[in-house]
Amino acid sequence: MKLYTYQAPGGVDRLGVGYLDAPGFLWPVEAFGLPFADMNDLICHADKAALDRLRDRGNASEGPLALDSVRLRAPIPRPLQDLMCLGINYADHAVESARFHQDAFLVDRKKATYFGKRVFEATGDGDAIPSYTGLVDGLDYEVELGVVLGKDAKNVPEDKVYEYIFGYTVINDVSARNLQTEHNQWYFGKSLDGFTPMGPCFLTADEVAFPPVLRVSSMVNGETRQDSRTDHLIHGVAEIIAELSRGMTLRAGTVIATGTPSGVGMGFTPPNFLKPGDVVTCAVEGIGEITNTVE
Structure with a gap:
């Protein structure tokens, strides 16, 4: 459901x-x-x-x-905690990220890259993405599979992770690339108000085989920009949750954004960033799609 x-x-x-x-x-x-x-x-x-x-x-x-x-609205308009996010979790996105800014996007790490994303209020389907003229130079989109936990998780083995998953959603991890690179960390550039479109729903975990193998895609003004599948994740859902829960309690309601494939704006030569009036649609197979216009 x-x-x-x-x-x-x-x-x-x-x-x-x-x-x-x-x-x-x-x-x-x-x-x-x-x-x-x-x-x-x-x-x-x-x-x-x-x-x-x-x-x-x-x-x-x-x-x-x-x-x-x-x-x-977003399925959880106000998450209880920051979103937990994966960086550089598709091999093809690693290549385009390093091409854009090698120092800011270290791509030769063997371990997963985690970061937090502050969410004052998640953006729903049809709501606007603010462009922050004068603050943001390099507004970008990132379609991602979102995973939400249904109960507190700590020290969970990989073969038990599926028991802790409540459901899945679509996330657009909107990013300000200038803030992300200038500050040598990603929190600020990912966390401006309006930078977390989410929805249109949660698809409950019982509707999807585990681990989920779902198509993820994005379009800008009707042009396909990203098109991949979650079986291309470098670090899969089971590994992510098992690792994060080692010594750290992940509360019920925690939302994890699992990373984005290639095709984001910074991956173009020259970069092709969002501008006011652009319409961004992010979709995950079986869950649905969210569409937001840049204002």
Whole structure:
């Protein structure tokens, strides 16, 4: 199933559930008698019985809403913690990154590169990406598979990682390349408000074989820029979560962005960065797509 955060008329965030055999519709979660406050509450407190109840739309006390009749928010508009992100996690992206700025993008490391991304409020499908004229020179897009944990994880072996995954989503890891390179670290250049488009939903983990092998792609103004699959990750989902959980507790609701393939703006010669008016669409197979316009 797919889980959404949406706004109905009145502007109040509500939770919805959708089904793969009923595309284009969602059912309000409260119609199932499950009054979760928000997505973080659902992830942290929904037990198996509650999730099973949601999986059967026959349990709903009211009919569905059309997706195009509501405003979709990011599935977790305000994550409980910074996103945990992977850098240089596709071999072809490593090549284009080094070509752009070899000092800022060290590509010969054997171990995974992790960094944090501050998220004041995640951006929903259809919302704008700010361009920050005067601050940002080199606005870039990065489509990524996002993984969200369903329970606290610590010292998890790789063969048990799947038991901790709640679901998957689409993330556009928007980046200010000048800030990323000038500061010799990535946190600032990744963390400006509006730099985390996410959605359109969470696809629950039971809908995807593990490890996930899904197509990831992006388009700018209708032109395909990125097109790869998650089996090309250098460090896979099981390795990432097992390593990060060694000695560090990953809380339920943690969102991990697994890295982006080649085709980002800095990979072009000369670089082809985003500008106001550009329309960016990021998609992951089976989950859906998010489209945002640069303002």
